[in-house]
Amino acid sequence: MAKRILLTAAATLLLALLSPAAALAQQPIPQLVLGVQPSSPVGNPMVVAGYLLDPAGNPISGQTVAFSTEAEFMNTLGSFEIGQAVTDDRGLAYVQYVPKEVGTSTITARFAGNDVFAPLTTSSPLEVTEGKATYKQERPFRIPGADVRLVVVLLSGVWSLYLLVTVLFWLISRAGDRPPREAGGPQ
Amino acid sequence: MEAAVGDARQRLEERSLAPLRRTGPLYYGLILALLLVIAWGAYVYFYQAQEGLIVTGMRDRLSWGLYISLFVFFIGASMAGTFVSAILRITQAGWRKPVTRSAEMVTVAALVVAALFVTFDIGRPDRLLFLIIYGRWESPLIWDIYGLSTYLVGSLIYLYAALIPDLAFVRDRLGDSVPALKRWFWDAFSLGWTGTPSQHRYLSIILVTMMILMVPVAVMMHTVTSWIFAMTLREPWDSPLFGIYFVGGAIFSGTGIIIILMAVLRKVQHLEEFITEKHFSYLGYLMAAFALIMIFFNANEFVTHAYKLRGHIALHLQETFVGTLAPYFWTYFWGGLILPVVIVALPFTRNVAGLVVAAVLVNIGMFLERYLIVVGGMHLPLNPYPVPTYTPTWVEWSLMAAGASVFVLIIAVMVKLVPSMAVWEMLEEPAGEGDLGEAQPQRAARTARGGVQ
């Protein structure tokens, strides 16, 4: 969510303004290492992971990392959040991501900062290649066998009986004991 | 005794041949009047085709109206004909014999008119053939077209099969005294019938096949007609009851139409001796039974809807019982269901006049019922907008009159071409069961032949 990211940024900014500038300057900048495979086919679930480490290389646990990506759709450029995760003992935070649009995009991880560490953003490119369809079209349930064959059987049954009856009409016309020529009636 | 039976036979033959022999000025007057109405209808139809359906009272939110109501009504009227006739033949009801012919005529005429009303309702009648060229079997409307064509062809076959011996009879009796066209018609369509045993055998195979076949076909036809409505997501139509409801209503109104037609024919063709009060009261019982069944269906429909009041049903019931549709509904309920039952139940109203009144009431009631189904189903707002209203315009009334005239015209033409009772069946009636007492089957069956020798 672009909005949420903006809010977070604004909050950080506010915090930064309120706190003594010196303190901000003194805050150590951590490392955020983004683990994203460089390329993935559409519809393939992948893991987007980030390691949050302090400047010395020790893991920072219990901190929230937000992952987002940007996309262009119908001439509008925008970004949306993939998800958020909290770093574990190893400093690792990860979310699952299913890329659904072909093309090059950027995965961004953001650490909003805390009392000790300064905020940080890291990006990594992702090449999404062609793959299978992801959206499952909901198909209405169809009763097996309830199709046109049913209509064909029903109608042809009735109409073949009509045909039979027509043959019987012909038989009637043949079975009279007077030639049809005389049908005008005797004088 | 023998002489009396012979007299009765002779009178039957005379009476049934009389309308084919002579045509009174009244008949021509009727035909002229009908043709005038139809001509007016044709003019109105071309006006509608020119201007579009804007000349009707239908609009987007209530997009089906009088035409579709009449379509359903005439489909219903068609039911009774072949269905009643087939059921009576299957159950070997002896009293059916003077009844079946007029019933079958009603079927054929009503189906033609029903098809007519669909074409009135279509926005692009020039593309009517698309229904055949591009028809999708998945559409309920196409099921109805399959059903209608199947039922119409079947009814024609059934009507015609039972006609063959009568056509031969007419051919032999009147062959010389009529215009060549009529003579050719009787000659060609009697298929050289002379009543030989093998001809009788073939005919009985046809009749048995058709009478068994016509029952499911008729039921199918009316069920798919109801599915045009029941396959949509409109709340009042969304009912599993709909198929059987339509079938029941169809037999109900159709029986009424047969009673009316029989009374008219009886009066005009002086058939009092053959179509007796007994026939009317039997048909009256059938009609009353179906009135009760309709009450049962209506109770089922309304109680299940009213108990839950799901969605817009409260509004629907309010409109139906006390709102804008209430006059139609209560006329249908009291006039079309309760009153006919009372008329049939009371001994002193259970006569020809009373039953004709009951039949007319039933048909007015059932027409209102069809109107209620169509308009009542569409009047519920699907989005937040006020309840749409619908008033048929003069165009719709004109086309309704024209359609009804076509119906009467078809029957009027038919009764001048063929006897309006199944004479041959009445003549071969076994002893003790029918009107003619002890007529001898063998002699009677071969009467046509006997007549010419």
Added chain:
Amino acid sequence: MGSQGQAPESLQGENQRKWQLSRRRLLKLAGAAGATAVAAQLGAGLLREARGAEEEAQATPKRLRRWGMIIDLRRCDGCQSQGTPPKCTAACIEGHFAPEPMEWIEVYEHELPGGGTQFLPTPCMQCQNPPCVNVCPVGATWSTPEGHVLIDQNRCIGCRMCMAACPYERRFFTWGQPTVPLQSLFLEYSPEHQVPAKKGVVYKCDFCPEMARAGRLPFCAQACPQHAIYYGDLEADLATNGEAVVRFSQFISQENAFRYKDDLGTNPRVYYIPGHGEATGRSPDKKGKLPTRWTWEEKVKGGKTWKRQ
């Protein structure tokens, strides 16, 4: 060819047309007997069934666009703040030359349970189990693989079965010769571009498929001053209102989106995010919107207008 063989010939290749032509000649030969036609039709149905099964078996790996829409009701104030009739409707009418009184996207004012109102812009819901498509007797309306429900006005017979079937009241009939602007007569018709409007057939919102393919938002979404309408692709899982890009699935889940009359099982492609225009500062008690106007200067002669009801 086509979606489950239902696409009419105007969208299909020459092959289909030839086949239909030959079928028509076949009919002629058979004396255009109804029974033969029915048989041919059912035969075509059988073919279609077989082809449908085949298509499903193949399960094409090709990625298709699956268009959808999200309407953020929190941002929709019925254009009260603009002092104009709803601009989405106006833009749709301008863009499609939709004749009066058709509002393909219509803004309804809906009562809220605690009093006050919300605005509900209703385009065609582009159902994935479309009742209108199911009932069409001539295949004049069909569902494209991309999810658009389209109408071929050259095939529509005007029976209005689809209008009875549509539970959203999103189909419009040209009851008379419609009033259209003069310039619409010079445009080329296609089911994706329903101009100029003709008499006696059904019209509806087409979800602007041509524009979507060209990477432009539909007229309604472009025109919305509050950017309340997102147009998106469920396959790429992206949607945009022209201002921001969102992940379609994530957005509708996070914002508790609903589908209009979802319990009917029509499976619409239009999602709503509940609200009453609060993002524009609208109070639910501020009722009313201005009625839509058709403001073309030069209209075709002989056109008529009518009321929805």
